[in-house]
Every structure is written in C-alpha cells, then in structure tokens.
Amino acid sequence: MNTHITSLTIGAVAKRVGVAIDTIRYYEREGLLPEPLRRASGYRSYDEGAVRQLRFIRRAKDLGFTLEEIRDLLALSADRHRGVKAVKKRAQERLAAIDERIAELTRVRNGLEQLVEACPGHGSPEQCPILRALVDEDAQS
Amino acid sequence: MNTHITSLTIGAVAKRVGVAIDTIRYYEREGLLPEPLRRASGYRSYDEGAVRQLRFIRRAKDLGFTLEEIRDLLALSADRHRGVKAVKKRAQERLAAIDERIAELTRVRNGLEQLVEACPGHGSPEQCPILRALVDEDAQS
DNA sequence: CTTGACTCTAGACCTAGATCAAAGGTCTAG
DNA sequence: CTAGACCTTTGATCTAGGTCTAGAGTCAAG
Numbered sequence: 001m002n003t004h005i006t007s008l009t010i011g012a013v014a015k016r017v018g019v020a021i022d023t024i025r026y027y028e029r030e031g032l033l034p035e036p037l038r039r040a041s042g043y044r045s046y047d048e049g050a051v052r053q054l055r056f057i058r059r060a061k062d063l064g065f066t067l068e069e070i071r072d073l074l075a076l077s078a079d080r081h082r083g084v085k086a087v088k089k090r091a092q093e094r095l096a097a098i099d100e101r102i103a104e105l106t107r108v109r110n111g112l113e114q115l116v117e118a119c120p121g122h123g124s125p126e127q128c129p130i131l132r133a134l135v136d137e138d139a140q141s
Numbered sequence: 142m143n144t145h146i147t148s149l150t151i152g153a154v155a156k157r158v159g160v161a162i163d164t165i166r167y168y169e170r171e172g173l174l175p176e177p178l179r180r181a182s183g184y185r186s187y188d189e190g191a192v193r194q195l196r197f198i199r200r201a202k203d204l205g206f207t208l209e210e211i212r213d214l215l216a217l218s219a220d221r222h223r224g225v226k227a228v229k230k231r232a233q234e235r236l237a238a239i240d241e242r243i244a245e246l247t248r249v250r251n252g253l254e255q256l257v258e259a260c261p262g263h264g265s266p267e268q269c270p271i272l273r274a275l276v277d278e279d280a281q282s
Numbered sequence: 283c284t285t286g287a288c289t290c291t292a293g294a295c296c297t298a299g300a301t302c303a304a305a306g307g308t309c310t311a312g
Numbered sequence: 313c314t315a316g317a318c319c320t321t322t323g324a325t326c327t328a329g330g331t332c333t334a335g336a337g338t339c340a341a342g
Contacts, residue, residue, distance in 0.1 A: 009339095011288065021289085022331055030329090041338055043289060056275045063253055064246075067329070077272050084269045088262045091271050095257055098250045102243055105205075109239045112204055116236055121229045128225045130232050131218050134197045152318060162319085163301055171299090182308055184319055208299070283342100290337070301326075308319065 008046040017054045024054065032057055032071055065094060149187040158195045165195065173198055173212055206235060 014021045027033045033053060037045045053074070060070045073090060076083040118129040125131050155162045168174045174194060178186045194215070201211045214231060217224040259270040266272050 009288075020331075023329085025290095026330060039338095041289080042291095043338075052276055059275045061329095063249055073275070077266055077275075080266060081264065084260070084264055084266060084272070085262050087266075087269060087271050088257060088260045091253060091257045091260070095250065095253050098246055098253065102246050102250065105239055105243050105246070108204055109236065109243065112232060112236050112239065116229060116232045119225070119229045119232070121226050123222070123225055125218055125221060125224060125228075128228060130228050131225070134200045134214070134218075135193055150318075161301075164299085167300060180308095182319080183321095184308075202299095285341090286339100287341105288337105288339070291335095293333090295332070296330085298327100301324100303324075304322095306320080309317085311316095312314090 006047055008051070010044045010046065013046045013051055013054065016051055017058065019054065019058065027054070027057060027067075030067060030071070032067060032074065063094065064098060065090075069094070147188055149192070151185045151187065154187045154192055154195065157192055158199065160195065160199065168195070168198060168208075171208060171212070173208060173215065204235065205239060206231075210235070 008016075010021050010024055014024055024033065028035060033050065036050060039045050056074070056077075057067075057070055060073055061067070065073065069090065073087060076086045076090070079086075115130045115133055120127070149157075151162050151165055155165055165174065169176060174191065177191060180186050197215070197218075198208075198211055201214055202208070206214065210231065214228060217227045217231070220227075256271045256274055261268070
C-alpha cells in the first residue's frame with residue numbers, strides 16, 4: 001500500500017517495467033499511454049499509475065493481444081461495470097483465435113512428422129518423402 | 142508424363158501456381174527462383190520446371206519454413222544423395238520449432254482460459270480476474 | 283564547474299514477405 | 313490497325329512493433 005507521491009523519469013519507468021525507453025514513447029504516440037506530466041525542463045514525469053498501465057500493456061501483449069486490441073481493453077477497463085462484459089468477450093475471442101492457431105499448427109506439425117518419419121535420411125532425392133511432398137502434388141498425404 | 146516443351150509467360154505461371162506475378166519476380170530477386178530465359182522482347186519465359194520449383198516453395202512455406210530456409214532446402218535438394226540427410230535434419234528442426242510454438246501457445250491458452258472461466262462477466266472491474274491479472278502482478282495464477 | 287549520464291524531438295530505419303505505382307514496351311484478337 | 317491485356321523496370325509502400333540517429337538540452341555527483 002505504498003501510495004506516496006512518486007515522480008519517475010522515463011528511464012526509471014523503463015527499468016522498472018523492463019521495457020525500452022523508446023517503446024514507452026512509442027506507446028504514448030500510439031495512444032496506449034496517456035501523455036504524462038512534464039517537468040519544467042520538458043522531461044516526462046511518471047507516477048505509479050503509469051507503471052501499472054505499462055505492465056498491463058505488457059501482460060496483455062504476452063497473452064497475444066495486439067496493440068490495437070490492448071488500446072480497446074484499456075478503454076474498456078476504464079468503464080466501471082459495463083466494461084467487464086466487453087473485456088470478457090475480448091478474452092474469449094482471443095482464446096478462440098489461439099485455439100484456431102494451435103489447431104492449424106498441429107495440422108502442419110502432424111503432416112511434417114509423417115514426412116520426417118518416412119524419410120530414411122539417405123539415398124536419392126527421389127526417394128525422400130520430404131522432397132517428394134514438396135515437389136509432387138500427389139505425394140501429399 | 143507430359144514433358145513436351147512449354148513456354149509460359151510469368152502471368153501463366155502465376156495463374157497455374159496461384160501466386161501473384163509480383164511474388165514470382167520477388168522470389169527471383171531473392172534467389173529462390175533461377176533467372177528464366179527471356180524472349181526477344183524481354184518477357185520472362187518459363188518451363189514446367191519453374192512451375193514445379195515454385196510449387197515447392199509454396200508448400201515449404203505452408204509448412205512454416207521461412208524463405209531463407211527454403212533457399213537452403215532448394216540447394217540441398219539439388220545435391221543428389223548427400224542432400225537427403227540435411228533435408229531431413231532441417232525438417233526435424235522445423236518440427237521441433239513448431240512443437241515449441243504449440244507448447245508456448247498452449248500455456249498462454251490455458252492461462253487465458255482460467256481467467257475467462259473465473260470472470261463473471263459483470264460487476265466492477267476490481268472483481269474481474271482478467272483485468273486484475275493484467276493490472277496486478279500477484280493476481281497471476 | 284565539469285563530466286558523464288540522461289532526456290528531448292523529429293524523423294529515418296529495421297524485419298519479412300510481399301504488393302503497388304508509374305511510365306513505357308509488347309502481344310493478340312477482331 | 314487498334315484496343316486492351318500483358319509484360320518490363322525501378323523504386324515506393326505496407327503491416328507491426330518497435331529501434332536508432334542526430335543534435336541539442338538537462339541533471340546529479342564530485
């Protein structure tokens with residue numbers, strides 16, 4: 001519960017969150033982070049809220065959300081009550097997209113595995129099922 | 142076994158393989174396709190071998206190989222005998238990379254699923270496990 | 283006060299894999 | 313012969329998510 005007033009430079013924020021300074025400025029340009037206060041010198045001045053928001057962005061990115069989707073999530077999370085429903089919907093959509101991607105990769109994976117297993121690893125290229133599958137239409141499983 | 146002499150324009154090749162004309166020229170620039178013969182007019186003149194090679198590239202790409210890896214595969218496939226071993230090795234590496242990617246996606250997927258299941262879909266943002274997980278470090282499973 | 287680390291802006295550049303535009307030459311059906 | 317489809321080149325543009333540069337100003341330690 002350490003809510004004392006802090007004033008962090010962009011470098012300090014970057015270090016805390018583990019992200020590059022340029023990335024923070026980039027997120028600001030892209031509307032993912034609000035424009036921070038400025039010192040007299042023009043230096044950006046951040047507080048803990050900015051650190052939290054930046055961590056939010058990074059975690060959402062780790063879950064595979066695009067920056068555009070994250071912008072949307074941030075807007076929704078600011079909407080007390082009504083936002084929750086929409087956030088859940090976005091998460092479900094993301095989950096479905098991941099499932100689809102996994103299924104697709106699994107299909108490719110299994111096809112490739114069959115080829116690898118069938119390949120003796122020596123002999124002429126004509127006998128290699130991997131090369132045959134790549135060259136001949138009809139050699140596909 | 143239709144190996145009669147054919148001469149195809151780039152457009153005809155593109156249509157047969159189902160790829161854009163620009164993509165064929167791009168592959169040529171990138172060294173994935175040999176420079177074709179030219180008519181007196183300068184038009185590229187392709188034969189069935191080029192069509193086969195282009196299909197090879199497309200199939201390999203569908204299996205998740207990058208264009209750089211495909212360049213390598215093409216070189217290997219030209220090596221009668223010794224190439225087969227290396228091709229199998231590349232395919233095994235590709236398979237391992239896909240497995241790793243699937244495992245990673247599955248981890249993310251399961252984490253996200255838990256959050257979705259725990260979210261009531263209404264109420265205040267503080268009660269939404271999805272938002273909590275994104276905001277708070279310690280709310281992570 | 284000096285030095286070195288930090289920050290500012292605007293804008294260029296990067297990867298991968300294409301895709302498009304402009305300005306012009308060629309080919310073919312009618 | 314002409315319309316219109318097709319082809320040529322060079323070079324720019326796109327997506328996504330940053331990363332880097334130059335030139336200038338600021339801050340903190342000693």
